Amino acid sequence: MIRTLNVILFFTSVLALAGVYVLKYQTETIADEKVAIQRDIAQQNTNLSVLRADWAYLSQPSHIEPIVIRHEDSLELKVISAKQYGSITDIPMRPQQVNDEALTRLLEALDAGVDPIGDKLNELIVQ
Amino acid sequence: MSVADPTMTDLSGAHPEIALEGGRKARKNLTRSRIWFSVGVLVLVFAVICGRLIQLGIERPADPEYLRANSELTLARPALVDRNGEPLALDIEAPSLYAEPKNIIDIDEAVEKLHSVLPQLSTDFLRQRLDGDEGFVWLERELSPAMQEKVLQLGLPGVDFVNETKRYYPGGSDASHLLGTVNIDNQGISGIERYLDRKVLNTDAERPDQVQLxxxxxxxxxxxxxxxxxxxxxxxxxxxxxxxxxxxxEVMGLVSLPDFDPNEPATALEEGRINRITAGTFELGSTFKTVTFAGALDSGAVHITDRFDATHGVRFGRFVIDDFHGQHRVLSVPEIFKYSSNVGTIHLMQAWGKDNYRAFLHRMGFDEPLPIELPETKRSTIPSDFSEIVAATASFGHGISVTPLHMASAIAAFVNDGVYLPATLFPRSTEEAAEIGRHVISPEASALVRYLLRLNAMEGTATHMNRIADGYLPGGKTGTAEKVENGRYVSNKNFNAFAAAFPLDNPQYALVVVIDEPKRENPQSGDTAGWNAGEVAGRIIKRVAPMLGIAPEFDESVDQSLVPAVLR
Incomplete structure (x- = not known):
């Protein structure tokens, strides 16, 4: 009875020992990975902050203005004057000019079973 | 211990009925107590081990030295963005080089190698830094990533990098006075940066990621x-x-020249680079007449239809104050404004009363500290009681110094139906503004000021400005003040100011421009404010109005609608 218990305990201890050993090394590996990932994140954040700063610099009006001035002539750029602004209501509507005669002829042709537009399209497709 | 206890034998003699314990039984008892003792010791040992395990489990290990340094140094500042979210100031992470002298094996080798890569660090400096038992010493702050790579290639033990944040202002000097600067430890030392440190960052509140201006x-x-x-x-x-x-x-833009590059904070300390908008007080000359007119018309003591005699100068003892653009006749109120008549303005102020005038300056906050969030501000010095002559000169802006921002806030209130709003550098909605707005003049008086400003742009001293910014219905008042040197006014050195508002059919923005000692642009031009400060204001309005969504208006009936009914 005692002997079997001892044997069981002995093997349990050996197993536990092996388990703890494996666990320890696993933990160390994971910790290393974690540090590596953290370094990577830090590096990426650094890169990101530099890229953000780059973008902010490149999109600043104080950076763009000299470029615009340099290419003013070749691109024919001009500052818009106050007189050139208008509102959408200033644009007149398209004049109502319907070619009544042609429309009537088309509708009559359709009624008679002839489709001049369809025929034209078919001709194009055949070609 | 095989022999029985002698005391036991004694007792057994006295009491024969008590049974004697046999040797085997005694041994058995002894063994049992030994076993219990061992068990006890083992339990104790295991308890200690368990306790320690629990303790280790609960306790967080202290950060290594380099990590502690890291967390203190990389304390990020919130990015500053403009009202549209465009960045004005942001953090860049830059590697900083440090050493742990106690971990350095060969100091000579380390000094030599570091000096070869970073020649700006002298060998003496490096030796002094690396020699010792310290856990942490700085070698060089904020290096470039390329430099970091070179140092890492050396493969020196006990030398490493930590990322530090560095403040970067992508716009350079564009908004220098407004944003301010930070020191090497990323603490704000001027401008909004300093304000942030005091009001936002050094409190218990959570640090924001970005702050909108x-x-x-x-x-x-x-x-x-x-x-x-x-x-x-x-x-x-x-x-x-x-x-x-x-x-x-809300302040939409604030510039003071000469300025500096906030990326190089040292340049801010050079002579003459103060923020003239908030930290400089100036005699703003005739722009101040706008204040006098607004107050007098609001009081009811002066009507827009009144006329004042400006035929002769006004005499105070041995001084005579006369007009620059002298008309020498009886002038109506709009004419006094349009010709910028000092004499007329004095009469107008006197009709209103000098004490009322002084009280009005207080109501407009001219003698109060600026309510702006910048640490660099200056108080105007205005005497609490006006004598006749001080009141007279102050009415046309002489002998009274205020900051340009005071003036801009006043002009804003005059055109905004008389509602005064303290200037701010942070976004404020119209609802919030309605809550804190203070009525300083009546809406009727405000309409009269709008008319006067527009009239001056069309016919008066501000025509140069109006020609340039045509279409945006600007109005404004010029101010040419002679500079004071050694206690007396110097006639060839001017300090010119221009106060404007636009578009006057529905006022949205107020602008104040000052120019110190302008010269004539060409021999045909003048050197009064209309020629320089006025033209600059015109060019600014022409350029910013489309950005601010103000549609040009060339309909002359709009100008007509600004004329008060009594004058039509």
Missing amino acids: SIDLRVQHALHAELEDSMTRYQAIAAAGVLINVKTG
């Missing part, structure tokens, strides 16, 4: 570019301008 980067840049242009155009020694939203009090 009221300024518009495009407007700020336009203001900066136009003022810079004016510095060369008029060979001025200084120029400054501020644009505020009259409906909310």
Whole structure:
């Protein structure tokens, strides 16, 4: 009875020992990975902050203005004057000019079973 | 211990009925107690081990030295963005080199190798730094990533990098006075940066990721570019301008030249680089007449239809004050404004009363500290009681010094139906503005001021400005003040100011421009404010109005509608 218990305990201890050993090394590996990932994140954040700063610099009006001035002539750029602004209501509507005669002829042709537009399209497709 | 206890034998003699314990039984008892003792010791040992395990489980290990340094140094500042979310100031992470002298094996080798890569660090300096038992010493702050790579290639033990944040201002000097600067430890030392440290960062509140300001980067840049242009155009020694939203009090742009690059904080300390908008008080000359007119018309003591005699100068003892643009006749109130008559303005102020005038200056906050969030401010010094002559000169802006921002806030209130709003550098909605707005003049008086400003732009001293900014219905008042040197006014050195508002059919923005010692642009031009400060204001309005969504209006009936009914 005692002997079997001892044997069981002995093997349990050996197993536990092996388990703890494996666990320890696993933990160390994971910790290393974690540090590596953290370094990577830090590096990426650094890169990101530099890229953000780059973008902010490149999109600043104080950076763009000299470029615009340099290419003013070749691109024919001009500052818009106050007189050139208008509102959408200033644009007149398209004049109502319907070619009544042609429309009537088309509708009559359709009624008679002839489709001049369809025929034209078919001709194009055949070609 | 096989022999029985002698005392036991004694007792057994006295009491024969007590049974004697046999030797085997005694041994058995002894063994049992030994077993229990061992068990006890083992339990104790295991308890200690368990306790320690629990303790280790609960306790967080202290950060290694380099990590502690890291967490203190990389304390990020919130990014500053403009009202449209465009970045004005942001953090860049830069590697800083440090050493742990106690971990350095060969000091000579380390010194030699580091010196070969970083020649700016002398060998003496390096030896002194690396020699010792310290856990942490700085070698060089904020290196470039390329430098970091070179040092890492050396493969020196006990030398490593930590990322530090460095403040970066992508716009350079565009918004320098406004944003301010930070020191090497990323603490704000001037401008909004300093304000942030005091009001936001050094409190228990959570640190925000970004802080939005009221300024518009495009407007700020336009203001900066136009003022810079004016510095060369008029060979001025200084120029400054501020644009505020009259409906909310938000500052849309603030520039003071000469300025500095906040990326190099040391340049801010050079002579003459103060923020002239908030930290400089000036005699703003005739622009101050707007204040006098607004107050007098609001009081009811003076009506827009009144006329004042400006035939002769006004005498105070041995002084005679006369007009620059002298008409020498009886002038109506709009004419006094349009011709910028000092004599007429004095009569108008006297009709109102000098004490009322002084009280009105207080109501407009001219003698109060600026309510702006910048640490660099200056109080105006206005005597608490006006004598006749002080009141007279003050009525046309002489002998009274205020900051240009005070003036801009006043103009904003005058055109905004008389609602005064303290200027702010942070976004403010019209609802919030309605809560804190203070009525300083009546809406009727405000309409009269709008008329006067527009009239002056069309017929008076501000026509240069109006010609340039045609279509945006601007109005304004010029101010030419002779500079004081050694206690007396010098006639060939001017300090010119221009106060404007636009568009006057529905006022949205107020602008104040000042130019210090402008020269004539060409022999045909003049050197009074209309020629320089006025023209700069015109160019600024023309440039920023489309950005601010103001549609040009060329319909003359709009100008007619500004004329008060009694004058039509």
